[in-house]
Amino acid sequence: MKANVTYWLDRTAELYPNKTAFADAKxxxxxxxxxxxxxGxxxxxxxxNLFKKPVAVFLEKGVDVLVSFMGAAYSVNFYSPIDVDMPASRVNKILEVLEPEVVITTGELQGxxxxxxxxxxxxxxxxVTTSGEIDEAAVELARRKGIDTDLLxxxxxSGSTGIPKGVTINHRAVIDYTDWVTETFQITEEDSFGNQAPFYFDNSILDIYSTIKTGATCYIIPKELFSQPVPLLEYLKDHRINTIFWVPSALIVVAKLxxxxxxxxxxxxKRVLFCGEVMPNKQLNAWRKALPDALYANLYGPTEITDACTYYIVDREFADDEPLPIGIPMANTDILVLNDKNELVTGDEVGELCVRGTSLSMGYYKNPEKTKExxxxxxxxxxxxxxxxxxxxxxxxxxxxxxxYLARKDFQIKHMGHRIELGEIETAVSAIEEITLCCCLYDTKRQKIVLFCDADLSKEYIHEKISKxxxxxxxxxxxVYMETMPINANGKIDRVKLKELL
Amino acid sequence: MREKIIAVVEDTNPEVSKYQGNDMMREGVIDSFEVIDIVTALEDEFDIEIDASLVVADNFRNMDSIVEMMEGILGSCS
Incomplete structure (x- = not known):
């Protein structure tokens, strides 16, 4: 039994000491x-004397960030990455909640x-990393005092009130999730990942910990390649990357161009995994047609349950306008779909997805009210x-x-007496050939359903297309035709910005 | 021709014409979806297909480099 993720690193360092673990552009x-x-x-x-304390990591995205994460984990402290491109106002709000004991950075970024x-x-x-001073005995003493429910x-x-919520995840949840990932997709030291997810986004957990556990290699793909589809695919080919776990928008760009x-x-x-938002079948079908032998899997889950809790390995054909299932619960995870009366749904009744299991966050950091909700x-x-x-x-x-998946609970509206999921309209609209991105909002004041989309199409045309x-x-x-859809820091459509346009 | 290309890009993304630098894509002035929007708009307007290999940072440095890329494509068509 392991109480700390770093035992994996001890083992892989012993088995494959000279194999590349992580590589970035530099x-x-x-x-x-x-x-x-x-x-070190x-x-x-x-x-x-830091033990079970918050450690902020303020470094350019790259290998050093991950080394710092592991440094925090070895000493049973917990890390929180702060992106160097994050707006100062958000950094300050995070610092107010987290109150880090120490910030790992470089001399250059310290200013x-x-x-x-x-x-x-x-x-x-x-x-620290060049001085070479290592006191393994002292670190081991600290590590043995830690338990698997200590934070990692x-x-x-983002919280609806504007105060960011700190989702806390412990060692056990990551061990449990990583075991599922590596067993389900049979990840070994022969595999190599192409990381897209920023390290402040929990999709990266899959890349990081699968690599550390199995001795695979993970290439951190330079961000600018995601706007350049051919160099991006060449990068995958050159580095022999066989597994990618990307947000759908990154896959869409490749398909669209x-x-x-x-x-x-x-x-x-070999494996194309995705998570973070809805993957439209229209674009997935382009991938499947180009690479029919690859395994495609749709993962679903919020940060609060450690990256993902359900999965669907694509095993049948889908029409462009069909939704892709989010599938079934992962091992050691239970999903309860509860209706308004807190009962399990029956048949095709709609309900809220609730999660039970080891993967659950310990709560929002220093925020008992939101945690209780x-x-x-x-x-x-x-x-x-x-x-x-x-x-x-x-x-x-x-x-x-x-x-x-249908929609967010808060995106359910009542319009002319009908209960409507805005997400259902979005699914229908996204099947229209000309449209890449769309978003539906409800203008409560005027009682109108407003569709934002990135193609200049008439209302009649859209109505005709979705009428079936x-x-x-x-x-x-x-x-509302948007030449450019606003995208938030996590690469998702920025609903808050669109709401301002109502 | 040049004016028409500029008009299409400007119409799709006003940020591009405002940009004074020399590395728009790498500096994050336009993200991947904005690149797609510009490419799609140009394809529609000129009834051409822009090969994916042309969608690289060098061709999207600024307005001038987009125009240059387009002139290359349109020149070889006629």
């Missing part, structure tokens, strides 16, 4: 180098961080205390017993 580390550098950081954190509301200590990455990381998500005909990835890509007693268990996480996502079961998919009362009343 440098790479072997498993042995990674372990030693992380122990852990030694310094332990020397400063930038000094501009924020922070008066605490720094740990300069280059000092805190990732901040028809980049497959420039680069043949037939013998390169989302992490609640399982209404089906009146015998012992047992928490479930209410995702706020509305779903239903299809005829195969697979879960179908949704009833007339769900037709958008107003169409």
């Amino acid at each position: 440098k790479s580390v072997t498993f042995d180098q990674m372990r030693k550098q992380a122990l 950081i852990a030694t310094e954190l332990t020397r400063r 930038v961080f000094a501009e924020y509301d922070y008066n605490g200590e720094f740990l300069l990455f280059e000092d 990381y805190v990732l901040f998500t 028809r980049a497959f005909k420039n680069v043949d990835l037939t013998d390169t890509l 989302a992490f609640v007693q399982n209404p089906l268990n009146n015998a012992v205390p047992e928490l479930i996480y209410r995702t706020g996502d509305l779903v239903k079961y299809n005829e195969y017993g697979e879960i179908i 998919l949704v009833p007339e009362y769900m037709f958008p009343n107003r169409i």
Whole structure:
């Protein structure tokens, strides 16, 4: 039994010391180098008497960030990455909640961080990792005091009130999730990942920990390649990356610009996994046609349950206008779909997806009110205390017993007496050939369904196209053509910005 | 021709014409979806297909480099 994710790194560093663990555009580390550098950081954190304390990591996205994460984990402290491109106002709000004991950064970036509301200590990455001082005994003493429910990381998500919520995740949840990933997709030291997800976004957990556990190699793909489909696919080919776990928007760009005909990835890509938003079948079908032998899997889940809780391995044909299921629960995870009366749904009744299991976050950092709202007693268990996480996502079961995502609970509206899921309209509209991105909002004041989309189409045309998919009362009343859809920091459509346009 | 290309790009993304630098894509002035929007608009307006291999940072440095790329494509068509 492992109580700390770093035991994996000990093992892989012993088995494959000279194999590349992670590589970015500037440098790479072997498993042995990674372990030693992380122990260097852990030694310094332990020397400063930090144990179970928040450690902020303020570094350019790259190998060093991951070494710092492991340094925090070895010493049983927990990390929280702060993106160097994050607006100062958001950084300050995060610092106010997190109150880090130390910030791991470089001499160069320290000056930038000094501009924020922070008066605490720094740990300069280059000092610790080049001095080579490692006190393994002291670190081991600290690590053995830790248990698997101690925090590993805190990732901040946007809260509706404007104060970011710090989602806390412990070692056990990541161990449980990573075991599922590596067993389900049979990840071994022969595999290699192409990382897209920013490290402040929990999709990266899959890339990071699958690599550390199995001894695979993970290439951190330079961000600018995601706007350049041919160089992007060439990068995959050159580095022999066989597994990618990307947000759908990154996959959409490749499909939209028809980049497959420039680069043949037939013998390169083995697994195409995605998570983070709805993957339209229209674009997925383009991928499947170009690379029919690859495995495609749709993962679903909010940060609060450690990256993902359900999955669907694509095993049948889908029409462009059909929704892709989010599938079935992962091992050691239970999904309860509860209706308004807190009962399990029957048939194709719509309900809220709730999660039970080891994967659950320990709660929002220093935010008991928000924690109490989302992490609640399982209404089906009146015998012992047992928490479930209410995702706020509305779903239903299809005829195969697979879960179908419908919409956010807060996107359910009442219009002319009908209960409508805005997401259902979006699914219908996104099947229209000309449209890549769309978003539906409800203008409560004027009682109108407003559709934002990135193609200049008439209302009549859109109505005609979706008439086979949704009833007339769900037709958008107003169409707003957006030359460019606003996208938020996580690469999703920015609903808050669109709301301002109503 | 040049004016028409500029008009289409400007109409799709006003940020491009405002941009004074020399590395619009890498500096994050336009993200991947904005690139697609510009490409699609140009394809529709000129009834051409822009090969994916042309969608690289060098051809999207600024308005001038987009125009240059388009002139290359349109020149070889006629």
